[in-house]
Amino acid sequence: MNKQARQQQTSINSSSSSSYISYYIYNNNTFTTTTTSSRRSSPTTLSSDQYLRYSKMDPSSLSNPQDAKVNSLHLVLDVEFATSRLVGYVDVRSVLQSDSVSTLILDSNNLEISKVTDLENNPINLGAVHSIFGTPVEIEIAEGQRGKNKEFNARVYYNTTPSSVALQWLKPEQTAGKKHPYLFSQCQAIHARSLVPCQDSPSNKVTYSAQITVDSPLTALMSALSTGKKENGDKTVFTFEQDIVIPTYLIAIVVGNLDSRKIGPRSHVWSEPETVAAGEFEFANTEKFIAAGESILTPYIWKKYDVLLLPPSFPYGGMENPMLTFVTPTLIAGDRSLENVVAHEIAHSWCGNLVTNKYWSEFFLNESFTVLLERKIIERLTNNEMFQFESINGFKHLQDDIDTFGHDNPLTALRPNLDGIDPDDAFSSVPYEKGFNLLCYLETLVGVKDFEAWLKAYITKFAYQSITAQQMKDFFVEYFEQLGKKDAIAVVDWETWFNAPGLPHTCCKFESKLADTAKELAKKWISTKGEGFNNDSEFKQFNSAQIILFLDTLITETEKEKLSVDVLEKIDNLYKLSETKNSEYKNKWYTLCLRHGIQKIEPLVVKFVTSQGRMKFTRPLYRELFKVNKDLAQSTFKTHRHFYHSICSKMVAKDLALE
Numbered sequence: 001m002n003k004q005a006r007q008q009q010t011s012i013n014s015s016s017s018s019s020y021i022s023y024y025i026y027n028n029n030t031f032t033t034t035t036t037s038s039r040r041s042s043p044t045t046l047s048s049d050q051y052l053r054y055s056k057m058d059p060s061s062l063s064n065p066q067d068a069k070v071n072s073l074h075l076v077l078d079v080e081f082a083t084s085r086l087v088g089y090v091d092v093r094s095v096l097q098s099d100s101v102s103t104l105i106l107d108s109n110n111l112e113i114s115k116v117t118d119l120e121n122n123p124i125n126l127g128a129v130h131s132i133f134g135t136p137v138e139i140e141i142a143e144g145q146r147g148k149n150k151e152f153n154a155r156v157y158y159n160t161t162p163s164s165v166a167l168q169w170l171k172p173e174q175t176a177g178k179k180h181p182y183l184f185s186q187c188q189a190i191h192a193r194s195l196v197p198c199q200d201s202p203s204n205k206v207t208y209s210a211q212i213t214v215d216s217p218l219t220a221l222m223s224a225l226s227t228g229k230k231e232n233g234d235k236t237v238f239t240f241e242q243d244i245v246i247p248t249y250l251i252a253i254v255v256g257n258l259d260s261r262k263i264g265p266r267s268h269v270w271s272e273p274e275t276v277a278a279g280e281f282e283f284a285n286t287e288k289f290i291a292a293g294e295s296i297l298t299p300y301i302w303k304k305y306d307v308l309l310l311p312p313s314f315p316y317g318g319m320e321n322p323m324l325t326f327v328t329p330t331l332i333a334g335d336r337s338l339e340n341v342v343a344h345e346i347a348h349s350w351c352g353n354l355v356t357n358k359y360w361s362e363f364f365l366n367e368s369f370t371v372l373l374e375r376k377i378i379e380r381l382t383n384n385e386m387f388q389f390e391s392i393n394g395f396k397h398l399q400d401d402i403d404t405f406g407h408d409n410p411l412t413a414l415r416p417n418l419d420g421i422d423p424d425d426a427f428s429s430v431p432y433e434k435g436f437n438l439l440c441y442l443e444t445l446v447g448v449k450d451f452e453a454w455l456k457a458y459i460t461k462f463a464y465q466s467i468t469a470q471q472m473k474d475f476f477v478e479y480f481e482q483l484g485k486k487d488a489i490a491v492v493d494w495e496t497w498f499n500a501p502g503l504p505h506t507c508c509k510f511e512s513k514l515a516d517t518a519k520e521l522a523k524k525w526i527s528t529k530g531e532g533f534n535n536d537s538e539f540k541q542f543n544s545a546q547i548i549l550f551l552d553t554l555i556t557e558t559e560k561e562k563l564s565v566d567v568l569e570k571i572d573n574l575y576k577l578s579e580t581k582n583s584e585y586k587n588k589w590y591t592l593c594l595r596h597g598i599q600k601i602e603p604l605v606v607k608f609v610t611s612q613g614r615m616k617f618t619r620p621l622y623r624e625l626f627k628v629n630k631d632l633a634q635s636t637f638k639t640h641r642h643f644y645h646s647i648c649s650k651m652v653a654k655d656l657a658l659e
């Protein structure tokens with residue numbers, strides 16, 4: 001046997017408690033497998049010492065871009081609906097950062113890795129499993145291949161497993177068309193490692209390309225340009241190219257029976273044929289949003305901006321996957337009233353996708369700038385009133401989340417310590433809204449004109465990079481000192497803004513007459529107990545932000561002194577809230593009713609939380625239901641848990657004390 005023929009590679013069944021290693025022996029162009037339990041000395045669980053050793057740069061990753069920096073990935077994968085697996089390999093190209101580097105470490109989670117090859121026949125060693133961060137894949141670099149600035153390339157053969165968190169596999173009956181299966185991914189924050197072995201840290205940016213084989217007539221799309229489509233028997237092979245560097249959490253894939261409609265010069269909406277017309281109508285303002293973003297910041301660099309309208313279990317409102325934003329169907333209100341989510345995802349084209357948080361603990365760098373730009377885009381297309389109003393509603397959301405987490409909870413700081421913490425557990429509106437308040441505060445200190453010039457300079461300076469909050473702060477201070485505004489910005493207490501838990505210590509004042517009107521109507525209902533209300537004349541003039549604030553005000557203002565069932569029924573009779581199709585109104589109305597013990601709302605709540613899996617709605621509503629009817633909440637979730645994306649079912653299970 002020559003050297004290549006003796007090639008032995010390992011595969012660890014990491015999901016099994018009694019791990020085994022399969023040795024693949026290459027002979028006569030085939031691989032045979034032998035299994036042993038004696039060759040694996042590493043423990044099955046990563047100790048905290050080992051975790052610290054692996055995660056020394058980024059606490060959310062066990063990989064080592066500081067030693068061997070991965071620059072590109074090439075994925076070659078077959079999409080196997082029958083086994084709910086992606087099967088194939090990834091070519092990983094890295095550059096060694098010093099002479100002493102002897103290992104390339106990738107993140108993986110719930111993957112089965114069968115072998116690693118390179119020209120030098122290097123061995124692979126899978127590390128122990130960490131329950132949150134997965135299994136480090138250590139690839140030894142042969143002595144002859146070591147050396148600063150040398151390229152090191154490896155091919156990792158692997159398959160995903162049904163436990164790969166990034167992926168949700170839908171059966172035909174779970175789709176709108178009921179005929180074809182469907183697959184989609186959600187990689188943010190740390191789930192790309194369950195789709196492909198990679199350095200899954202936002203500190204490291206890569207380009208990627210892919211060749212994806214699917215059953216005909218299904219279509220595959222990725223967060224990349226489509227570069228080809230070839231029929232091959234009963235299969236279709238799609239190729240993709242993303243040549244702009246991105247963090248791995250922006251790798252995305254969808255496979256399904258997909259149709260598209262053009263909605264702008266650089267945009268299509270994609271979805272199952274049954275829903276594409278609704279998407280075409282709802283997201284018709286896409287180009288206006290992109291153009292407004294360009295007028296505020298810099299030219300849009302991502303060549304195209306498509307929107308994918310997903311099946312209802314998609315766990316978020318939207319996900320800013322480059323070139324192909326993923327959105328929930330709960331945005332389909334029929335009147336474009338929830339289109340600000342598209343403006344938000346477009347804003348990520350600059351904030352997050354171009355300038356990226358280096359660590360998840362500084363997620364506010366992505367989200368606060370995005371919320372600010374989203375609101376500036378809406379402002380440019382409407383008026384300042386809408387900017388103010390959305391900021392008021394956002395602050396309410398922040399108050400609710402801080403109440404839920406607890407005002408002293410360290411996770412309510414803008415820069416929480418995420419060592420050993422699952423980013424999904426830390427997720428809240430804090431990075432969005434508290435971060436937005438910081439930026440608004442900074443804007444009031446220096447003035448809108450200069451602040452917007454700084455925003456443009458910030459994006460230009462840090463484009464294509466991953467940065468820290470310290471870099472953002474330093475650039476702000478340096479920029480405004482040079483502009484002669486040293487005194488104006490000297491008052492900023494950065495330490496408190498960044499690290500103190502709870503609500504912002506300095507609050508911006510947002511004012512809107514429309515908001516006042518909505519609050520007044522709610523307060524009038526409370527003070528009069530519904531006396532004198534005979535029609536919906538005031539309510540029917542409200543825009544969606546007003547309806548949300550009206551309901552929010554009823555919720556907060558009746559915390560101590562509840563309304564009677566009769567008053568709530570009168571509100572419902574006049575405003576038809578139980579009949580609404582708008583997901584945001586449902587969320588608020590159902591919360592209000594559950595908090596008032598209106599039992600007849602429970603079937604509607606159950607219907608809503610089992611017909612869509614957007615965590616913004618499912619998590620709080622399950623929690624509310626749990627408070628009033630624990631059995632119903634738990635049994636509903638148990639019956640429907642496989643409907644949800646696994647990120648959502650993981651979080652709801654925790655919320656309902658089922659873990």
Ligand SMILES: CC/C=C\C/C=C\C[C@@H](O)/C=C/C=C/C=C\[C@@H](O)CCCC(=O)O
Binds near residue numbers: 316360426431615
């Ligand atoms: C402070 C650090 C907290 C978290 C770290 C980062 C990511 C958290 C992870 O759970 C992923 C989040 C993905 C979010 C995607 C889209 C959101 O903007 C949607 C917001 C809610 C909604 O509208 O449904």
Ligand SMILES: [Zn+2]
Binds near residue numbers: 367370
């Ligand atoms: Zn966002």
